[in-house]
Structure formats: C-alpha cells, structure tokens
Amino acid sequence: MSYLNIKFNNVKETPPSNYEVVFRKKIILLAVISILSCLILLSRLFYVQIIKNSYYDNLARNNKEQIIPVNAYRGQIYDRNGIIVSENVKTHTMYIIPVYLPENYFEREELLHRVSKVFKIDLGGIKTQLKKYTSKSYESVEIADNISIPQMSYLAERSEEYPGVFYGSKSVRNYPLGETLTHVIGYIGQISQDEYKEKREEGYRHNNVIGKEGVEQLYDKELRGIDGYVQLIVDAKNRVKETINPAIGKPIPGKKLVLSIDSKIQYDAERLIEGQVGAIIVSKPTTGEILAIVSSPWYDPNVFIGGINQKSYNELINDPANPFWNKAIRGRYPTASTFKLISAIGVLNERHVTPTSTRYCGGGMMLESRFYRCEGFHGNINLHRALQVSCNSYFYNIAYELGPNFLRKYAVMFGMGEETGIDLPGEKVGTMPSPEWKRRQVGEYWWDGDTIQFVIGQGYMSGTPIAVHMSTSAIINDGLMYRPQVVKEIRSSQTDQIIYDNSKFLIKKIDIEKSTFDVVKEGMRLAVQKGTVRNGAWSPNLEIAAKTGTAENAQGKAHSWITAYAPYSTTPNDNMIAVTVMLEHGGFGGINAGPIATALLRSALNGEDALDARNSILTRMGHQRKVSPLRLEEAATEKAKETEALESTNTTDDRIEYE
Numbered sequence: 333m334s335y336l337n338i339k340f341n342n343v344k345e346t347p348p349s350n351y352e353v354v355f356r357k358k359i360i361l362l363a364v365i366s367i368l369s370c371l372i373l374l375s376r377l378f379y380v381q382i383i384k385n386s387y388y389d390n391l392a393r394n395n396k397e398q399i400i401p402v403n404a405y406r407g408q409i410y411d412r413n414g415i416i417v418s419e420n421v422k423t424h425t426m427y428i429i430p431v432y433l434p435e436n437y438f439e440r441e442e443l444l445h446r447v448s449k450v451f452k453i454d455l456g457g458i459k460t461q462l463k464k465y466t467s468k469s470y471e472s473v474e475i476a477d478n479i480s481i482p483q484m485s486y487l488a489e490r491s492e493e494y495p496g497v498f499y500g501s502k503s504v505r506n507y508p509l510g511e512t513l514t515h516v517i518g519y520i521g522q523i524s525q526d527e528y529k530e531k532r533e534e535g536y537r538h539n540n541v542i543g544k545e546g547v548e549q550l551y552d553k554e555l556r557g558i559d560g561y562v563q564l565i566v567d568a569k570n571r572v573k574e575t576i577n578p579a580i581g582k583p584i585p586g587k588k589l590v591l592s593i594d595s596k597i598q599y600d601a602e603r604l605i606e607g608q609v610g611a612i613i614v615s616k617p618t619t620g621e622i623l624a625i626v627s628s629p630w631y632d633p634n635v636f637i638g639g640i641n642q643k644s645y646n647e648l649i650n651d652p653a654n655p656f657w658n659k660a661i662r663g664r665y666p667t668a669s670t671f672k673l674i675s676a677i678g679v680l681n682e683r684h685v686t687p688t689s690t691r692y693c694g695g696g697m698m699l700e701s702r703f704y705r706c707e708g709f710h711g712n713i714n715l716h717r718a719l720q721v722s723c724n725s726y727f728y729n730i731a732y733e734l735g736p737n738f739l740r741k742y743a744v745m746f747g748m749g750e751e752t753g754i755d756l757p758g759e760k761v762g763t764m765p766s767p768e769w770k771r772r773q774v775g776e777y778w779w780d781g782d783t784i785q786f787v788i789g790q791g792y793m794s795g796t797p798i799a800v801h802m803s804t805s806a807i808i809n810d811g812l813m814y815r816p817q818v819v820k821e822i823r824s825s826q827t828d829q830i831i832y833d834n835s836k837f838l839i840k841k842i843d844i845e846k847s848t849f850d851v852v853k854e855g856m857r858l859a860v861q862k863g864t865v866r867n868g869a870w871s872p873n874l875e876i877a878a879k880t881g882t883a884e885n886a887q888g889k890a891h892s893w894i895t896a897y898a899p900y901s902t903t904p905n906d907n908m909i910a911v912t913v914m915l916e917h918g919g920f921g922g923i924n925a926g927p928i929a930t931a932l933l934r935s936a937l938n939g940e941d942a943l944d945a946r947n948s949i950l951t952r953m954g955h956q957r958k959v960s961p962l963r964l965e966e967a968a969t970e971k972a973k974e975t976e977a978l979e980s981t982n983t984t985d986d987r988i989e990y991e
Contacts, residue, residue: 400564404560404584407556411598412623417513417593424500425501426453427474427475428458431468447494450486451479478504484499505519513595518547519545519633521542523542546756547818550757554822585825587824589822592621593623593625597623602628608915609653609916612624615805615816617908618905621835622754622816626660629651660798666885667748667794671881672719672788674746692729693709693724693725699781720855720863722859722863728784731784732783736778745842747799747802752799755817755818790883801816808897812842813841814836815839821835856878864880867952871933873934874934875898879894880925881921891916891917891918892918892921893913894922894925896930898937913929931945931946
C-alpha cells in the first residue's frame with residue numbers, strides 16, 4: 333500500500349496541450365451561444381404569445397385565406413385554312429363565395445337585395461345560383477358576367493359593405509363567323525343539374541360551362557382544359573390584402589381543334605340553300621374530310637353567350653322548320669332514285685345483268701292491280717341508259733326478279749341503315765326494310781309492291797343525307813369508305829404540336845370489282861351529259877357526274893335530291909369533291925337541287941362565285957324553256973308528275989322523320 337502511494341505521488345502532472353486548450357474554449361463558447369439563443373427564443377415566444385397575444389389574435393381573425401377556382405382557357409377552333417371560327421373574349425364577372433355571406437338571415441337577404449339593386453342583377457337569378465351550393469361552400473358562384481369597369485371600381489371602393497361579393501375576369505366564347513357553321517360548332521351554355529351529376533367526377537363544377545351541340549359538345553373534354561386556382565388573403569372588411577398564384581394552381585388551357593371544314597365552301601353552301609329547308613354535304617371522298625355540312629335553317633350560336641332570354645329560345649324551339657335539328661345527320665327521308673346507284677351495283681355484282689342487258693319500259697309496270705309508273709316510255713333499255721334517264725321500269729324489273737333481301741343486302745353493304753361515325757353528336761339512321769322487318773314493325777305481309785318501291789328509294793325505305801353521301805363516296809372511291817370527319821386535328825394550345833390526327837380512317841372496304849363501279853360512274857356522267865340533270869348540272873368548264881332523286885311525299889311537294897362529284901373520272905383521286913343536296917319539298921332533283929350542287933362544285937374547283945354560277949344555270953334553264961317547245965313539253969310533264977306524286981296511294985313512311 334505504501335509502495336503504491338509513493339509511486340502515485342512521484343508522478344508529475346502533464347500540462348494540457350495547445351489543442352486541448354482551444355477545444356475547451358470552443359466548447360465553452362458554443363455553450364454560451366446556445367444558452368443565449370434559448371433565452372432569446374424564449375423571450376420572443378413570451379413577447380408574441382403573452383405580451384402581443386391580443387394583437388396577433390385580432391390579426392388572425394381579421395385575415396382570411398380564400399381558394400378561388402380559375403377556369404381554364406377553352407381551346408379555340410379553326411377551319412382547315414387557319415381561320416378562327418370559335419374564340420375566347422375576356423370579360424369581367426361578379427361572383428359570391430357563400431361561406432363569407434352574413435350568417436344572419438336578414439342581413440344576408442338585405443345584402444342580396446342591395447347587390448341586385450346597385451349592380452342591376454336579377455335577384456331571382458342570384459338566389460337560383462346560390463341554391464346550388466351550401467352556405468358553407470367556398471366555391472365561387474357567378475352571379476353576373478360582362479360587368480362594367482365603373483361597377484368594378486364601385487365594388488373595390490366599398491368592398492367592406494359587400495362581404496362575400498367579389499369581381500374577377502374570365503374568358504367567354506365568341507363565334508366570329510356568326511351563323512356560319514352553326515350545326516358544326518354548336519354552342520356552350522351553363523352546365524345543367526343533370527349534366528353536373530353525370531360529370532362532376534370528371535372535375536366539372538356547378539358554375540362551369542359545357543358544350544351543348546356540335547364539336548363544342550363532342551370534344552368538350554379536350555376543349556375545356558384543366559382548371560386552376562389562386563389564393564386570396566382578405567381582411568375582415570373584405571379587402572384583398574394579397575393574391576398568391578402558386579405554380580401548381582396555374583390552369584392548363586384546352587386543346588385546339590382544327591376542322592376539315594373550309595369556311596368559304598361552308599359559307600357558299602349556306603348562301604345557296606338560304607330560305608329553303610334541307611341539307612348540303614361537301615366532302616373529299618378519298619379521305620373522308622367534310623369540307624362543308626349545312627342544315628337549313630340555322631341559328632346564331634352567339635345568342636347563347638351569357639344566356640338566351642326565354643322568348644327568343646321559345647321562338648327557336650317552336651319554329652316548324654326546326655333550326656336546332658341537324659338535318660344532314662338526323663333528318664330521315666325517302667332517298668328516291670339516289671338509291672338506284674346501290675341497286676345498280678348490286679345487280680351487276682350478282683351477275684344478274686350485264687351493262688348491255690336490257691329490260692323493257694312501257695311507261696311503268698303493272699303489279700297487283702296497280703300500275704307503277706316510270707318517268708317516260710323508254711322501250712328496251714340497258715343499265716347505262718337506265719341510270720342516265722332514271723328509268724323506274726328497269727329497276728322495277730330487276731327488283732321483282734331478285735327480291736327485297738337482295739336490296740337490303742346491298743343497302744347495308746353501303747352503310748345505309750347504319751351510323752357513319754361522323755364526329756358530330758346525335759346521328760340518326762334510316763330504315764332498311766325487309767319482310768321480317770315489316771311483320772315485326774307493321775304487322776303486315778310483305779308484298780311485291782313493297783319491293784319495287786324499295787328499289788327506287790320509296791315506300792318504307794328512308795335514309796339520312798350523310799348516309800346517302802357516304803354511299804356515293806364509296807362508289808366514287810371504288811368501294812373504299814372513309815369515316816366522315818369534321819375535326820381534322822387536335823393540337824396543343826401551348827406548343828401547336830399535333831396530338832391526334834383524325835383523318836383518313838377506313839371504315840368499309842366493299843369487295844366489288846372496279847369495273848362494276850366504273851359502269852355506275854359512267855351512268856352518272858351520262859345523266860349530266862344528256863339525262864335527268866343535263867340542265868341543272870351540265871357545265872362548260874367542269875365535267876360533273878351525278879344522280880338525282882325526287883322523293884314522293886304525302887305531306888306536300890316532293891323532296892329534291894342530288895348526289896354528285898367532279899371532276900369526273902372513273903379513277904378516284906384526291907382532287908375530287910363530292911356534293912349531296914337534299915331539299916325538303918324542293919320538287920324535282922335535277923331542276924332544284926341540281927343547280928346548287930353544280931354551283932358549289934364550280935366554286936370549289938374553278939373559283940367561280942357560287943351565287944353567280946347558280947344564277948347562270950337558272951337563267952339558262954329559263955331560256956331553254958322559252959325557246960324550246962320540247963323543253964316546254966318536258967316542264968309540263970314534270971309538273972303533271974309532281975301532281976301525281978301527291979296523289980300516290982303508297983305513301984307509307986314517306987314522311988320526314990325528325991325523331
């Protein structure tokens with residue numbers, strides 16, 4: 333034990349190194365700084381929470397954060413040449429956020445009455461809008477659009493007097509071409525309750541607008557974009573203290589639509605049919621691009637901007653010509669002799685006749701104690717000649733020989749009785765009858781008379797103008813049928829990059845020999861050169877091929893049809909344009925629909941003024957009536973036929989179908 337003590341006492345203490353001294357000083361300094369920082373923090377917390385408690389409490393109570401939805405910029409619509417046909421115009425709006433309205437019922441009512449009176453807004457309309465939301469809703473309820481700058485200034489200066497009432501800006505739709513393209517573009521309107529229930533899962537809100545017709549409806553999802561939001565900090569007096577625009581709240585604009593429509597051709601078509609009831613379709617048969625599609629009469633979509641008054645809406649709804657109804661895709665009519673094109677294709681393809689085979693025409697056909705008349709007395713007549721002069725007797729005979737199922741087979745083959753798939757909402761289909769169909773729908777036996785009415789596009793048979801047009805396009809294009817489209821491309825509104833190319837989508841390939849199509853196209857050309865449409869469609873500088881139709885109608889004057897194309901060739905090419913015209917109660921196809929189709933082709937292909945071209949045709953036709961005794965006789969015969977048409981006993985289902 334003593335030895336250990338001696339050893340320990342003899343050990344000398346080693347002085348600390350310079351490194352240890354520095355390290356200890358740093359530790360002491362760090363401890364002092366930490367203690368001071370804690371003291372400062374504690375004193376600041378004491379100052380804020382104890383001493384300034386009432387100040388910051390009032391500040392918190394007097395400032396509110398609001399999340400205000402910002403509607404996305406709706407995508408614009410252009411025609412094929414880059415002309416804007418649907419655009420956005422900035423306007424100022426007034427809106428209410430329900431949660432910030434006075435909780436007291438009487439104060440709330442007084443405020444709403446004051447808003448209505450001062451800003452001249454219908455009180456009933458305000459309350460109707462507010463009923464869609466709960467009193468605790470933070471959504472912006474629009475109560476007025478297009479408010480003036482003085483109104484905005486007044487509200488800004490007296491914002492504390494109008495709690496929950498704000499102003500802002502938004503884009504509204506405008507259609508710079510007015511009534512042109514009405515049924516193609518459609519219009520937008522306030523989303524209905526039913527639409528909201530159906531689409532709220534897709535992000536739609538009570539105060540959204542939505543496409544109601546045309547491409548505005550069908551492509552609404554692409555056009556509307558994605559809404560964003562801003563944050564507003566307001567004080568107790570409803571004054572905006574700060575506006576925050578977070579990056580994630582930036583709205584994404586809707587996509588841009590580029591139509592296949594040529595607004596010049598569309599405008600010409602509308603001028604040519606104005607004042608008449610009917611439809612016109614113009615397209616490129618080798619691609620399916622619709623260049624114009626007109627339903628007459630039409631309406632101005634701009635009347636729906638900001639809401640249409642009830643009187644104007646009732647006038648449109650009650651118009652017997654039904655301007656809302658797109659007759660080009662929804663109107664169902666007897667297709668008349670335009671159906672002979674399909675019948676001719678079928679009988680050739682079945683090898684039942686050759687182009688030179690003849691049938692006898694003695695002015696009609698006696699069947700079942702009834703005489704079914706023809707347009708003339710043609711004697712022995714082959715298929716070329718039958719198409720040229722539209723001989724009913726020729727087709728009566730082949731229909732009687734082959735039966736109704738043969739007709740239905742080829743009608744369906746060419747898309748009749750089926751939707752074409754055009755990108756417009758509400759397409760309807762016509763009726764392709766058969767013995768089974770008649771027993772099921774009418775409860776009667778199918779007679780041979782039904783068959784020979786079917787072959788000339790009468791009786792129970794009906795079709796839409798778009799279906800007739802597409803069947804003709806398939807004939808022009810040697811059996812290839814492309815889906816008709818009015819939207820050619822969908823592009824990014826930000827980069828203009830093509831997102832979707834909608835063109836040239838093949839929907840049918842009809843497996844029939846080209847020589848068969850050639851025979852029918854040759855017959856269509858003969859009809860223009862020296863047949864049923866020689867006066868209405870012949871042109872000195874443009875070769876046109878066409879088939880006319882005059883649909884007998886129990887409700888008045890016959891409907892007028894023509895389906896045509898130019899420049900004529902039996903070999904399809906991208907320069908060809910097809911036109912189909914249907915006029916309700918328009919009379920004979922060659923005389924009334926013919927000049928319209930011809931004028932459109934001459935305008936689109938030769939650059940002529942459409943109205944001048946039509947007027948020159950009508951003038952020539954009138955002159956021929958004056959100088960040609962034969963033409964006078966033909967005109968009298970046509971008038972007599974028209975009268976006979978009204979007295980026809982077989983008029984079942986010849987009426988126009990709007991539903």
